[in-house]
């Protein structure tokens with residue numbers, strides 16, 4: 001497999017209506033799985049489209065192995081596997097027929113194409129369902145077909161945009177394992193707004209919000225930032241609303257003796273609060289200052 005160095009240099013993107021979706025964003029990426037995290041509207045899909053050469057940055061540049069992808073997108077495109085957020089399949093085709101069609105579009109032919117289609121079907125665990133109509137597939141199976149089509153050209157760069165949306169918990173887990181198996185010497189960029197999607201698999205994390213990069217580093221580095229900032233204590237149910245007004249509450253759990261709250265705060269939030277080891281979800285919540293509260 002070829003080299004894979006993707007450098008994003010002060011990239012900005014302004015939509016024609018004037019909305020700035022990505023602002024002065026820089027990243028240096030190499031082999032491994034990058035989890036691109038951020039809330040809805042953070043600019044992840046816009047950045048992914050730029051990296052997939054489907055949109056040109058309105059400022060800054062992106063280089064793939066040293067060459068500007070806006071000046072010559074072809075080297076990157078030849079190395080790219082892309083699963084867009086709105087990936088659709090042809091319901092009347094079988095998985096094998098659909099992949100054979102896309103293999104032909106990508107210039108693979110004859111026995112080599114058949115072999116590659118078989119390889120990709122087995123990489124994503126769909127051999128047994130290969131000849132069933134896609135219309136009968138579950139959401140998770142369709143996403144695996146999406147990954148299989150992205151793998152047809154054995155890409156050095158695999159970009160998957162919000163691939164776990166609409167999947168049930170078991171399908172999500174399978175999908176995460178699949179991406180871990182596929183990483184190898186590739187660069188895999190996986191965007192999601194769900195921390196657990198990247199918790200076990202990502203070798204690096206980039207966090208975006210409001211079009212800006214808020215963090216880039218290892219999951220351990222993000223965790224370390226939250227050390228000593230996560231607290232738990234038990235309060236009476238009527239106190240919960242007040243605590244929510246004062247602090248970012250990451251979780252609240254009803255128990256026989258009251259409500260156990262988990263709070264992100266630089267200072268001890270309460271006399272009885274005990275510091276607890278942060279999870280990646282806590283660290284992400286601390287970074288963005290808002291919580292998707294777990295109950």
Ligand SMILES: Nc1ncnc2c1ncn2[C@@H]1O[C@H](COP(=O)(O)OP(=O)(O)OP(=O)(O)O)[C@@H](O)[C@H]1O
Nearest residue numbers: 015017019021038039040041042043044045046047
């Ligand atoms: N075609 C467009 N024209 C104008 N603004 C747009 C367009 N597409 C997206 N935006 C805006 O740009 C911002 C970033 O959108 P983007 O889709 O990149 O975010 P995201 O992080 O991928 O979120 P989501 O997961 O909801 O897609 C949002 O505020 C969005 O409303």
